[in-house]
Amino acid sequence: MKTTVTTFALSLALCAAAGATAQTRRSVPASAADTVLLSETSDGNYIVRRALVERQADSDYSVRYLINLSTLDAALNGNTRELAELNSFVSAMMNDSLVKVNTVVITGYASPDGPEALNERLARARARDFRDYVDRKYGFSKKFNVRTASVAEDWEMCRTLVAASSMPDKQAVLNIIDGPKSSAAKEAALKAMPAVWEYMIVHILPPIRRVAMTINYDEGSLVEQRTRIVKPKPAPKPVPQPVAEPCPPVNVCCCGEIDETINGIIVEMPDPDAGQFSGNAQGVRRAARRDIRMDTEVAASNSHEADRIARQEVKAAKKIAKKEAKAAKKAEKASRKVARKLSK
Known part of the structure; x- marks a missing residue:
């Protein structure tokens, strides 16, 4: 058994x-x-x-x-x-x-x-x-x-x-x-x-x-x-990843070098030793004064235009108010008329 x-x-x-x-x-x-x-x-x-x-x-x-x-x-x-x-x-x-x-x-x-x-x-x-x-x-x-x-x-x-x-x-x-x-x-x-x-x-x-x-x-x-006994399967081999090429430094370009310390617009200044320095300086000052005058004129023109528009808007508002008051009086008159008829 x-x-x-x-x-x-x-x-x-x-x-x-x-x-x-x-x-x-x-x-x-x-x-x-x-x-x-x-x-x-x-x-x-x-x-x-x-x-x-x-x-x-x-x-x-x-x-x-x-x-x-x-x-x-x-x-x-x-x-x-x-x-x-x-x-x-x-x-x-x-x-x-x-x-x-x-x-x-x-x-x-x-x-x-x-x-x-x-x-x-x-x-x-x-x-x-x-x-x-x-x-x-x-x-x-x-x-x-x-x-x-x-x-x-x-x-x-x-x-x-x-x-x-x-x-x-x-x-x-x-x-x-x-x-x-x-x-x-x-x-x-x-x-x-x-x-x-x-x-x-x-x-x-x-x-x-x-x-x-x-x-x-x-x-x-x-x-x-x-x-x-179930043996664990071997872990898969890691797939090799492509190696990324390092980025070039900020101050390096494909066509030359860039000075990363420069900030803003680069202006080529005249050589003080060239004899034309004083004359060029006076031209710059005149151009600056001209620009200021033009800006002032534009500002004044803009202010005048703004005042004109504001006056037109006030005038239009008054006209609309008069029309609304006239319509209200007419409606009130009609209402009184209807009331008199109903009272009779």
């Missing part, structure tokens, strides 16, 4: 598949799996994790008893095969340290025919008999929590077998079983149908005289997961 696979997903899938396969026979998973991490190591390029996957399950076994008897007959009607399968399961369970038995429930059953008190005694006796069998063979009661129960007059199992059979007057039989009559009255009604009762004696009632045993246990599986 110990299983080692390469991934957790695969292991759980195998467990589910195994549970589904066993369910068709007897073993039924009772709850979801519980995973406990045991170790985590490295192996070359892999991380190896080992875990214990635990789940609850149960195994069911059923053996038949002869009518009115509570002693097991190992050779009776399929009991040999059932007991062999039980023995195989118990042997594997005892040798597996990952299996832990929680409870063992042994239930004795009696068929619904016959007196009720007798059926109750037979059901209890059959449960005790099979408990003694597994105690002698496996020591169950010393190792596990073993409980016994009993069901007399198992009409539920009887109905299930009748519904699945091809017996005569099946619907009538089902109506009797489902009816409100007592157990004794149901038996009498069925015995009143000879063909039906003969079929039940051979095919329906014998399988009901039985003992069923359910072993509830926790089982574990050792699982190994191998995960490849």
Whole structure:
């Protein structure tokens, strides 16, 4: 029952598949799996994790008893095969340290025919008999929590077998079983149908005289997961950037040098030693006086024009005011006229 696979997903899938396969026979998973991490190591390029996957399950076994008897007959009607399968399961369970038995429930059953008190005694006796069998063979009661129960007059199992059979007057039989009559009255009604009762004696009632045993246990599986270590990709090499040529100094031009200390307009002054210096100076002064006069005349002309425009604007404003006053008087006169007419 110990299983080692390469991934957790695969292991759980195998467990589910195994549970589904066993369910068709007897073993039924009772709850979801519980995973406990045991170790985590490295192996070359892999991380190896080992875990214990635990789940609850149960195994069911059923053996038949002869009518009115509570002693097991190992050779009776399929009991040999059932007991062999039980023995195989118990042997594997005892040798597996990952299996832990929680409870063992042994239930004795009696068929619904016959007196009720007798059926109750037979059901209890059959449960005790099979408990003694597994105690002698496996020591169950010393190792596990073993409980016994009993069901007399198992009409539920009887109905299930009748519904699945091809017996005569099946619907009538089902109506009797489902009816409100007592157990004794149901038996009498069925015995009143000879063909039906003969079929039940051979095919329906014998399988009901039985003992069923359910072993509830926790089982574990050792699982190994191998995960490849993802190495980081190497960083891309930097792309070489073109080297920009340095800008030329401010005072350097493609065609010569510029003196960056010069600020403003460069005026080429006459050479004082040239003889024309005094004459040129007088010309400059005359030109300056001429420019001043021209600026003064322009300023005076501009002022006169501004005064003219201002006077025109004042005159236009007065004209507009007179028109507005005249219109107001006319409107007032019309209003009084209308008022006189209304008063009349």
